[in-house]
Amino acid sequence: MNDDQHILPTIEVTRRTVIETGTTALLLGALPHVSVAADAAQGGPCPISAELRVNGHPHKLVLDPRTTLLDALREHLGFTGTKKGCDHGQCGACTVLVEGRRINSCLTLAVMHDGQSVTTIEGLASGEDLHPMQAAFIEYDGFQCGYCTSGQICSAVGMLTESRGGAPSYVTADLTRPAVELSDDEIRERMSGNICRCAAYPNIVAAIKEAAGKMT
Amino acid sequence: MDMDTPVGANALDAEKIVGKPLDRVDGRLKVTGGARYAYEMQQDVLYGFVVEASIAKGRITAIDTYAAEQSPGVKLILTHRNAPRQGNGNHREAHPVLTGPLVSHYGEPVACVIAETFEQARAAALLLKVEYDREKGHYSLAHHLDLARIPHQPDGAPADSEIGGFPGAYADAPIQIDVTYRTPLQSHAMMEPHATLAVWDGDNLTLHTANQMLNQGRQVVARTLDIPVEKVRLVSPFIGGGFGGKLWVNADAILAAIASRYLKRPVKVALTRQQIFHVTTHRSDTIQRIRLATGSDGLIVAIGHDVFSGNLPGEQVYEAAALQTRSLYAGPNRQTRHRLVPLDIPVASSMRAPGESVGLLALECAMDELANKLKLDPIELRIRNEPAEDPEKRIPYSSRHLVACMHEGARRFGWDRRNATPGQVPDGRWLVGMGMSAASRGNPLRFSKAIVRLDPSGSAWVRMAMTDIGTGTYTILTQIAAEMLGLPIDRVRVELGDTLFPEAAGSGGSFGAASAGSALFEACEALRKKLADSVGMDAGTAKFIDGHIVTGERAVSLLELVGDGVEADGEIKPGRNNREFSQQSYGAHFAEVGVDRDTGEVRLRRMLGVFAAGRVLNAKTARSQAIGGMVFGVGAALHEDLVLDPRFGYFVNHDLAEYHVPVHADIPASLDAVFISELDQHSNPLKSKGIGELGICGAGAAIANAVFNACGARVRHYPITLDKVLAALPKQA
CATH class of the missing domain: 3.30.365.10 (Aldehyde oxidase/xanthine dehydrogenase, molybdopterin binding domain)
Structure with a gap:
């Protein structure tokens, strides 16, 4: 309490004075910037250089080593198509492809991927031609708000590669086959790391089946 | 017009x-x-990171900002000590932040650190030391029903309604159902976290902000910051879901605006996924008592619905769970009552179909219990109680095709194959059952x-x-x-x-x-x-x-x-049409579940919603919205449960790993929605009715009724998790 009294502005700005003066400059400007810090630039972690090859193009970055791959893409390189939904690997909205494999970009630091290639949602189409997965998502209405969509699409592309390479899932009955047949159950199981709160799930499954057929 | x-x-x-x-x-x-969503509109900005109160009720005694101020890149630390005075009101009118040392709920912002980068702001936020005097609060709805009062929402429906003589009619009826249902605290959990980028140009403020109702939000921002509404512009071309969670202005917007004004640079603030649960709103849990009485013919003679929900002291928003009970079924003697319990937990507000969503979880299961007691088909029971006019407002419906929806759904779903006796349809270790419910949602303009x-x-x-x-x-x-x-x-x-x-x-x-x-x-x-x-x-x-x-x-x-x-x-x-006609969209849900006879695990197998909602404006997006609502209902029935710690007043599972929403694996690809043809001459020039919330209304009840039909377990405390199913399973099953 004493602490508060010490810090409170010397001019007591009341709601009444604000109304009377009719300005906000007084309100916002009269208060002391007690906690405005000096521009201290000492003591932080040393920046680290890294080169990311994003959608085929090299990008040299000097990064705070705490920067996630997700924030490097969004905040440093402007690839805002990749979304931050939870920053904890719980929702899948940030899914991108690193060296062709899907990954939650929020759970990995950018500098760990020095020299690697990253494919984001911006890199899937060829010019004006949408990737078959993107086209199928539009046709089957595999999204509503669009915020999980980049992650769903990148995840689906990565998932097709995994299943065609024979990687089994929890619901795979026959582990000896070289490639897994993508039943509805296989798709649902393998896509369960990508939450869609608008719940386009049946449409996403339909879109993935359609795209998988076109990508053979 | x-x-x-x-x-x-x-x-x-x-x-x-x-x-x-x-x-x-x-x-x-x-x-x-x-x-591009709100946080993505501009790259050259400062970053804000919110610091939340770690107590639910009490006061801040000290804030040590020294270490955070020395942290690299930090430009400003906003606390109640340097925040400007702001306008106030309830959560729909204003959203002042950092107003003083008092803490009114867990997670209330106590500081915001602004730095050159996100990493710097986050690191500095962790260095802030805040000390508190913790007071005893009231947190649990169930523990504090004695504090209940009659809420008063000036622009809402009255909290109570009374038609005929309910107590006597109920007591005298030969068939009675008196059941209490509970629904848990729920979170919107939209995919895009609340985020705002604030830019000042002289006295003009532009907020790129995730907000569902921009004109209303603009008023709230102006009132909070005490600036003319003409000086405020809200921009939000794309929003990553809302479900009610972005109806009102949240702390991210006001903190970004204040910080940006101080620093004369654009500032953006996003809530972390964990912060969303406490800093923004949620749906209150409810305790609902339903009483239904009929003659042996199944005609309702008395219908009663009492609802308890909670909110912060001073807030008037209550979960209007009995609203549809006033309109859905006929019956001469009626009583509905809503009571609000003041609680020291974050603000409760609208979440997808506020009222109906949880109200029908109770009413539509009680109707199923009544049908079971009467040995009547649940559809037949509803048809017998189809009203000729709105039974409480005594005005005609603008259009109402509930019966048509039930018939169409029954035909498409194969309802005639349902065995009315629970526990009779085994499939390996599973017991399979079907359930249905009615859907009804008000249609405002x-x-x-x-x-x-x-x-x-x-x-x-x-x-x-x-x-x-x-x-x-x-x-x-x-x-x-x-x-x-x-x-x-x-x-x-x-x-x-x-x-x-x-x-x-x-x-x-x-x-x-x-x-x-x-x-x-x-x-x-x-x-x-x-x-x-x-x-x-x-x-x-x-x-x-x-x-x-x-x-x-x-x-x-x-x-x-x-x-x-x-x-x-x-x-x-x-206009008059909204007063002279009772306007609702209608539908019927059908669900088939399997219940593991050993573990009590429930898996949804099939689901169909049939809806009548006026003119459908786009058959593809309408179906998607309806499906989305139904899956929300699946979550309400089986998964979603925001767990309150009754000792400390916070939500234990405040992230997407622990607050379970339906994922791909939970939703069968055969879940579908169809619309039957309807034009409503009284609703609006489009002759349409709202569909964004209709899908969730009653959806969870159809699943709960299917669980009962599958195994005989009647779980009245949502969500229907396997522990509750096991406890409710009949011994012989």
């Missing part, structure tokens, strides 16, 4: 474009990453305006401060304008999400499409009249086809009339 009279035949009835299952016009932007302009090129654009939270607003408005003006959809551009544009209702309460679409309809009517008048045609009989105005043999190209461009505006206001 005021919605005072029935709507006759109009230009939309041709349905050449409206109603068609067109792809979303913003689809390409969304699948290529080109749609709100004031909206629109402007439409025909350019010299022959293309049209539409502007309004409407939002598209994923519902498909861009697409249906494009369809309406294209249909009205006789243009292909690629010649119509709809621009939304900016308060520089004409005022619109925004997205909430299932009023968005009807309100915004009707304003646009009126604007298009005015534009048609201008164009027709200019060539001496009668606007009433002229048709707009393929870029021409046509009457009889005469056709004039719009390109010849448009000159430098022609524009018109239009508006819609709710």
